[in-house]
Amino acid sequence: DAGVIQSPRHEVTEMGQEVTLRCKPISGHNSLFWYRQTMMRGLELLIYFNNNVPIDDSGMPEDRFSAKMPNASFSTLKIQPSEPRDSAVYFCASSSARDYGYTFGSGTRLTVV
Amino acid sequence: KQEVTQIPAALSVPEGENLVLNCSFTDSAIYNLQWFRQDPGKGLTSLLLIQSSQREQTSGRLNASLDKSSGRSTLYIAASQPGDSATYLCAVSNPGTYKYIFGTGTRLKVLA
Numbered sequence: 001d002a003g004v005i006q007s008p009r010h011e012v013t014e015m016g017q018e019v020t021l022r023c024k025p026i027s028g029h030n031s032l033f034w035y036r037q038t039m040m041r042g043l044e045l046l047i048y049f050n051n052n053v054p055i056d057d058s059g060m061p062e063d064r065f066s067a068k069m070p071n072a073s074f075s076t077l078k079i080q081p082s083e084p085r086d087s088a089v090y091f092c093a094s095s096s097a098r099d100y101g102y103t104f105g106s107g108t109r110l111t112v113v
Numbered sequence: 114k115q116e117v118t119q120i121p122a123a124l125s126v127p128e129g130e131n132l133v134l135n136c137s138f139t140d141s142a143i144y145n146l147q148w149f150r151q152d153p154g155k156g157l158t159s160l161l162l163i164q165s166s167q168r169e170q171t172s173g174r175l176n177a178s179l180d181k182s183s184g185r186s187t188l189y190i191a192a193s194q195p196g197d198s199a200t201y202l203c204a205v206s207n208p209g210t211y212k213y214i215f216g217t218g219t220r221l222k223v224l225a
Contacts, residue, residue, distance in 0.1 A: 031211045033211075033212060033213075042215060042216075042217045042218070043202070043215040045212050045213075045214075048211060048212050050211055055211070056210070056212065091156060091157070093157075095211065099145070099162060099164070100144065100145055100206060100211060101145065101147055101159060101162040102147060102149075102157075102159060102204070102213060103159065104149075104156045104157040104158075104159075105156060106155065106156040107155075107156050
């Protein structure tokens with residue numbers, strides 16, 4: 001298995017632009033999680049899905065953030081419009097009902113200038 | 114609300130030393146506890162997962178223990194090597210939810 005795949009690895013964008021981050025979970029995993037990591041706040045859970053349904057989006061910072069999971073093999077996290085304070089590393093993780101352990105992707109490093 | 118604390122925040126040891134990293138959590142009714150390693154600029158790699166019914170898990174030179182009643186877990190690294198240098202994160206999940214809450218990590222440096 002190729003693991004959890006995130007794209008792009010790096011994204012540099014100007015303030016006000018729309019940013020879309022992508023994630024492909026491990027095949028057979030039924031839960032998917034989006035985290036944001038910064039030096040100041042560590043790892044923060046933004047939203048998670050179970051069987052493609054959003055379960056908890058209480059960590060989504062503002063209406064500028066949205067996430068979708070149209071099918072079991074793909075999820076997107078969108079920021080529109082982006083702001084410099086959104087600069088962070090965004091991680092996607094997936095887990096299975098077998099043991100609920102996480103497997104993380106390599107992350108997307110977002111810089112908003 | 115579950116909170117996870119890791120002490121120390123940073124640790125520097127000479128090669129070959131055995132060491133212990135600590136993790137504490139406020140709500141003892143956990144479902145799972147997982148230890149991760151993160152290298153600078155990289156993603157998180159799962160090291161060990163302990164389910165609530167288990168007391169410990171071992172993988173190579175790593176041993177993780179869990180004491181639910183006291184809200185604590187330790188990660189023991191035997192015969193440390195420079196390649197063990199990384200940040201180690203502890204995370205817990207509670208029953209009825211699939212999500213993990215993370216500690217802020219312990220940054221380990223093993224000196225050659």
